[in-house]
Structures are given as C-alpha cells and as structure tokens.
Amino acid sequence: MNLFADIRVLVLDCLQQMVAAGQLPDGLTMDSVTVEPPRDAAHGDMATNAAMVLAKPSGQKPRDIAGTLAAHLIADDRISSADVAGPGFLNLRLSPTVWQGVVAAVLTEGTDFGRGTLGQGRKVNVEYVSANPTGPLHVGHTRGAVFGDALASLLDFAGFDVTREYYINDGGAQVDVLARSVYLRYLEAHGQEVAFPDGTYPGDYLIAVGEALKDKVGDAYVDKGExxxxxxxxxxxxxxxxxxxxxxLKALGVEMDVFYSEKSLYGTGRIEAAIDDLRGKGLIYEGVLEPPKGKKPEDWEPREQTLFASTEHGDDVDRPVKKSDGSWTYFAPDIAYHYDKVSRGFDALIDIFGADHGGYVKRMKAAVSALSDGQVSLDIKLTQLVRLFKNGEPFKMSKRAGTFVTLRDVVDQVGPDVTRFVMLTRKNDATLDFDFDKVMEQSRENPVFYVQYSHARVASVIRKATEAGIAVDDASLRAADLGLLDHEAELGLAAKLAEWPRLVETAARSNEPHRVAFYLYELAGTFHALWNKGNDLPSLRFVQDDPKVTAAKIALARATSVVIAAGLGILGVTPAQEMR
Known part of the structure; x- marks a missing residue:
C-alpha cells in the first residue's frame, strides 16, 4: 500500500475525466504530475501540482484547472476537501477512514508494509568498504560499511536484486609492505629485536600474525632473503x-555476498580483455597528455602513453591506462574490475568511496558508460570524515592499530546498533561528529535512544495489556474497530505511517539511506507526542476501560512499532523491547 501513489492514480483518473468532458485538451502528458506532502502540514495532507504543470500545454490558467480538478476529486470518498492555493496548487485533506485504513494495512502486511516494486528485480551491485587488506578497519571504513550495507538493504526492500561486494585491493605495492611488516613480527616471534622502517605497518595487530606464521613455517624464513x-x-x-x-564487519553486522580479489585480474588476461573492448570501440589510443592543472610546462615531461578517451563519455581529460614503460596504471585494473561487473549482467552499479576518491568519480563513470555502451549506470557515493568527540572535546582512543582508531574500538564502546544508527544521522557527503557521550544519552537529543524508546514503549504497553488479560495479539488487533481512532493526534500518527512507502521509494531512487533514519526520528516524535498527550487527556491513553477502544488504540501503537522495526531492519539495527 502506497497511499501517495494511490491518490496520484486518483488525480490522473480525474484528469482523464476532464479530458473526456472537454475540460482539458486531449494528448496532454501527465508524467510530471505529482502528489506529495505539502511544505506546510497546516495546508493539508497532500498536495498536487497537476494544474501548474498542465496550464501551459493546455492553454488554461492554473487556478481554473485546479478548481475543476477539485470538483472531480471531492466526489471520491477518500477526499474530504480540495482547496486551491497560491498560483494553482491543490491541497487535499483525506477522510479519517483513509488513515484508519493505513493502520489496518500495516497490521496486515507486517514489516513488509512499504516494501516496494521500484526495482522490479533489476540486478544492482553495491561495492563498499573495499579497504586495503593491510590492517583492521578504521572509523572511516565504519561509516562506509554502514552506509553501503544500509543502502543495499534499502534497495532490496525497494524490490532490487542486490549483491553486496567487497573489492580486495591485494594487487598493489602496499601488500608487499604488509608482507615485510609481518616478516618483522615473525622475526620478533623468534626472539629477534627489530625496527620498523618508515612506510611499514608497526601496529600491534600484526604480532599475532607473525606468531601464526612462525607456527606454520617454523624457522624456515629466518634470515632469508625476500x-x-x-x-x-x-x-x-x-x-x-x-x-x-x-x-x-561481522561485529558491525555486515556480511558480504562477494569478495573480489584485485590480484585475480593480473596475469589472467582480464585487464587486457577490458582494454581491448575499449580499443574495439575506438576509445584507446597512443598520445601525450597536457600538463596537469597547476603544473608548469617546464616541470612537465611529456611522454607518449596508452590513453582511454574518457572525455567522450563525460570526463574532463583523457586518462592513461598504460605507462610509457609498458606497465598498467592504477586505473587499468579498476576498468577491468568494472568490466567484470558489467559482464556479470548487473543493471546498475554503486560504488561507496571515501571522500579522498573524489577525483575518481568522472573517470570511473566514463569507463562504465563506455564498457556498457551506456546501458549500465554507475552511481558513486563519497562518505565524508567522522570526527570523534568525548565530553565535547576531540577524542583519541588507544590505537592498537598504531596509526588510527579502529572499527572495533568504536563498536566495543557503544555497540553495533548505536554505531550503525549514528553513522546514518547525516547525509553521506557531510562530515559526521560522533560524540561518545551524546550517543549514549537517554534524551530526545539522542536519535538512537529516541527511536528505540518509542519501540520499547509499544512493547511495554502490549506486555501490560497482556498481563491484564486483554487480547492484543496481531490477529485480534487486525479485527479491532479502527473507526474508534478519531482524535487528530491519533490520525496524525496514522498519517505519518502512511508516508513510509513513499519514503522508501524516494530514498531508494536517490540512494540515500539516511532518509530512513530521519523518518524514524520524525515517526518516533509523533508517537511520543501522542503518548505525552495521554498524560493530560486520559482518553488518549492506550489502555482504556473499554476493551474495544483499547484494542483500537493498541492497534495504532503496534502498527507504529511494526514500521519502526522495518526501518531499523533496513539500517541493520535491532529494535529495543525495553530500555535499560
């Protein structure tokens, strides 16, 4: 059930009636007609731009179209009022039975309420984390992991066939540095004193690896050459x-479907095959690039290289894929990797990169466009930095990694649920402040607590009603007389529930899972407001003397907890049954 989509269908039907009646000309395109929440909730429940977008092509005034459309809409039992506003927007108010029907739909569909068909089973590859395998994940990787995992869950909920993928960067020189660092720990395990030269990895996490290597090979490598x-x-x-x-990743609740090794691209002909594909399309040539921006010509030594004509697919400059010495550039295996993704039949690709990869966006989009002949889309999402705070001050933990704060440090401090939710309280391209004190506060200022508390409150009400002998199982609640929900605060909560399917679709279209966290905070706020009104108006309390009234009110509360659970499920957060 997507109420906004349903009302849009009603608007389109009424517009067709106007065409049939000669009130609008035939042949109008209705694709731009929308039904959305009004900017000001005081103006109504929904608003349509139909009159605004059809005025010019129909040669009529927007307010005239809106007035005629309002007369058609008001004939439908779901519409209680239709008012023309401003230059021609049409504000709609829906009848209480519509909102009561939303509660029934949630209780019937359960956590599948809002599950959409936007994706239509299309195959999407979401690549995220993809950290160099040289040490434990740090706090920056944590944000990318949470964002990517929540996005994958969101797309799955919206009807896409999603593959979660990790690209192992094990083909570069940094892996040789890792090997040398482990070898030093291996020598330590044999009782030797060692020094870690600049550029190696001195973190304590390699001590166990050196000892494990000793257990495996004994002294076979001691004092031997590379x-x-x-x-x-x-x-x-x-x-x-x-x-x-x-x-x-498992400690954070993240599990990948595929781990793809960069090393598998080398010596297997896969890089050559990708470049040959581009060459066959006339996009590979031998040439000399202009000096990079900011570099003086006298400081630039022009060399002939093998270049990809990426400017033909939207890039700023053509990119080298092979150096003058004949070796591949870093870009070449990335092209081959995405060529493999395209070959696996994905309809869309999404890459989650750190903010320092901004310069890679246009070239990778150009490569995928060229490799797929424009048939496969690539969306690259950049995750900005995470700043850690405690007591309002920048916070640095003990760094067992030697150089950075690890994912485990954060999860061990606050748990996976808090970590995941907080990482989604800002849009991915905005810097995120992670305050260890605030994320554990039990207040409205802490969105994690605020949302979890609303779910726990519902669980508490259901437990108390059950102890009182009131039937509040889902089957009984589905049979409740929801017509008894008639207070504006109750109907307002039901209206907020009705936004969930549309929110899922909007967030999935834009690849923005943070919208789910924002919505859950708003939904929790609407629920808590109703709860607090019950302190002043006993008639709004969820447990009443009349069992029928109690059943209807708890049905509303239960529907709220169902949607919260569905949203938290997308974020990878476990709903709280009680707050401690």
Whole structure:
C-alpha cells in the first residue's frame, strides 16, 4: 500500500475525466504530475501540482484547472476537501477512514508494509568498504560499511536484486609492505629485536600474525632473503588480514555476498580483455597528455602513453591506462574490475568511496558508460570524515592499530546498533561528529535512544495489556474497530505511517539511506507526542476501560512499532523491547 501513489492514480483518473468532458485538451502528458506532502502540514495532507504543470500545454490558467480538478476529486470518498492555493496548487485533506485504513494495512502486511516494486528485480551491485587488506578497519571504513550495507538493504526492500561486494585491493605495492611488516613480527616471534622502517605497518595487530606464521613455517624464513619468503608471506598476511576484516564487519553486522580479489585480474588476461573492448570501440589510443592543472610546462615531461578517451563519455581529460614503460596504471585494473561487473549482467552499479576518491568519480563513470555502451549506470557515493568527540572535546582512543582508531574500538564502546544508527544521522557527503557521550544519552537529543524508546514503549504497553488479560495479539488487533481512532493526534500518527512507502521509494531512487533514519526520528516524535498527550487527556491513553477502544488504540501503537522495526531492519539495527 502506497497511499501517495494511490491518490496520484486518483488525480490522473480525474484528469482523464476532464479530458473526456472537454475540460482539458486531449494528448496532454501527465508524467510530471505529482502528489506529495505539502511544505506546510497546516495546508493539508497532500498536495498536487497537476494544474501548474498542465496550464501551459493546455492553454488554461492554473487556478481554473485546479478548481475543476477539485470538483472531480471531492466526489471520491477518500477526499474530504480540495482547496486551491497560491498560483494553482491543490491541497487535499483525506477522510479519517483513509488513515484508519493505513493502520489496518500495516497490521496486515507486517514489516513488509512499504516494501516496494521500484526495482522490479533489476540486478544492482553495491561495492563498499573495499579497504586495503593491510590492517583492521578504521572509523572511516565504519561509516562506509554502514552506509553501503544500509543502502543495499534499502534497495532490496525497494524490490532490487542486490549483491553486496567487497573489492580486495591485494594487487598493489602496499601488500608487499604488509608482507615485510609481518616478516618483522615473525622475526620478533623468534626472539629477534627489530625496527620498523618508515612506510611499514608497526601496529600491534600484526604480532599475532607473525606468531601464526612462525607456527606454520617454523624457522624456515629466518634470515632469508625476500626471494625466499615474500610471495608466501604476502599470501599468508593477506589471508590473515581478510579474516580480521571479516570479523570486524561481522561485529558491525555486515556480511558480504562477494569478495573480489584485485590480484585475480593480473596475469589472467582480464585487464587486457577490458582494454581491448575499449580499443574495439575506438576509445584507446597512443598520445601525450597536457600538463596537469597547476603544473608548469617546464616541470612537465611529456611522454607518449596508452590513453582511454574518457572525455567522450563525460570526463574532463583523457586518462592513461598504460605507462610509457609498458606497465598498467592504477586505473587499468579498476576498468577491468568494472568490466567484470558489467559482464556479470548487473543493471546498475554503486560504488561507496571515501571522500579522498573524489577525483575518481568522472573517470570511473566514463569507463562504465563506455564498457556498457551506456546501458549500465554507475552511481558513486563519497562518505565524508567522522570526527570523534568525548565530553565535547576531540577524542583519541588507544590505537592498537598504531596509526588510527579502529572499527572495533568504536563498536566495543557503544555497540553495533548505536554505531550503525549514528553513522546514518547525516547525509553521506557531510562530515559526521560522533560524540561518545551524546550517543549514549537517554534524551530526545539522542536519535538512537529516541527511536528505540518509542519501540520499547509499544512493547511495554502490549506486555501490560497482556498481563491484564486483554487480547492484543496481531490477529485480534487486525479485527479491532479502527473507526474508534478519531482524535487528530491519533490520525496524525496514522498519517505519518502512511508516508513510509513513499519514503522508501524516494530514498531508494536517490540512494540515500539516511532518509530512513530521519523518518524514524520524525515517526518516533509523533508517537511520543501522542503518548505525552495521554498524560493530560486520559482518553488518549492506550489502555482504556473499554476493551474495544483499547484494542483500537493498541492497534495504532503496534502498527507504529511494526514500521519502526522495518526501518531499523533496513539500517541493520535491532529494535529495543525495553530500555535499560
């Protein structure tokens, strides 16, 4: 049930009636007609722009169209009033039975209420985290992991066939540095004193890896040259780091469908195949690039390179894929990786990158456009920095990683549910302040608590009603007389529930899961307001002397908790049954 979509259908039907009656010309395009919440809730329940968008093509005044449309709409039992406002907007108020019907729909559909068909089963690949396998995940990775995972769940809820993917960056020089760092810990495990040169990884997390390597190979690599141990230690260390990363992700509630190795692209012909595909389209050529912006010509040595004509697909400049010495650039395996994604039949690709990857956006979009002949979309979402605070001051934990605050540090402090919710309280491209004191406060200022408290309050009401012998199971609540919900505060809460399906669709279209967190906070606020009104008006309390009235009121509360549970499920947060 999507009430906004249903009313839009009604508006379109009425417009067709106007066409049939000669009140509008035939052949008008109705695609731009919308039905949305009004900017000011005091103006009504919904608003349509129909008269505004049809005025010019029909040669009529917007207010004239709106007035005629209002007369058609008011004939429908669901519409209690239709008022023309401003230059021609039409504000609608719906009858109480509509809102009461929303409660019934939620109780009937359960947490599937709002589950959409926007995706129509289209295949979407969401790649996120994709950290170098050189150490545990840090707090920046945490935000990308939460954002990507919530986005994947949101798209699944909206009807897409979603694959969660992690790209293991195990093909570059940083993995050799990891191997050398593990080798030093391996020597330590054999009792040797070692020093970590600049550029190596001195974090304590590698101590256990060095000891594990000793357990596996004994002293076979002690005092041996890299030609003996580098490849084996690289593979061993990468596997150990990926085990650590998988464990970190699991602690956060994140599980991937696919782990794709960059290393698998090298020596297998996959990079060559991707570049050949572009070459066959006339997009690969030998050329010399202009000096980069800010670089003086005298400081730039022009060299002929193999270039991808990415400007033909929206990029600012063409990009090198092979260096003058014949080796691949960093961009080449990324092209090959996305070529593989396109070849796997995905209809859309989404990459979640850190803010420092902003310069990669246009070139990757150009590559996917070229590789798929414009048939596969790529949306790249950048996640901004996370700033940690405690007692209002910048906060630095003990860094067992040696150089950064880890995901585990954060999760161990506040738990996975709080971590996930807070990471979604800002849009992905805005810097996020994570205050360890505030996220544990039991107040309205803490959105995690505020939303969880609303769910726990409903659970408490249901427990108390059950103890009093009142039948409040879902089957009984579905049979309740919802016509008894007639106070404006109760109908307002039902109206807020009605926004959920539209919110899911809007958030999925824009790939913005933070909208779910914002909605849940607003829904919780509407519920708490009704609860607080009950302190002054006993007739609004959820448990009444009349069992029929109690059943209707608890049905509304239960519907609220169902939607909250569905939203928290998308965010990967467990709904609270009680607050401690």
């Amino acid at each position: 030609e003996v141990w580098l490849e084996e230690v690289r593979n061993f260390a990468t596997d150990a780091m990926m085990d650590l990363i998988r464990a970190d």
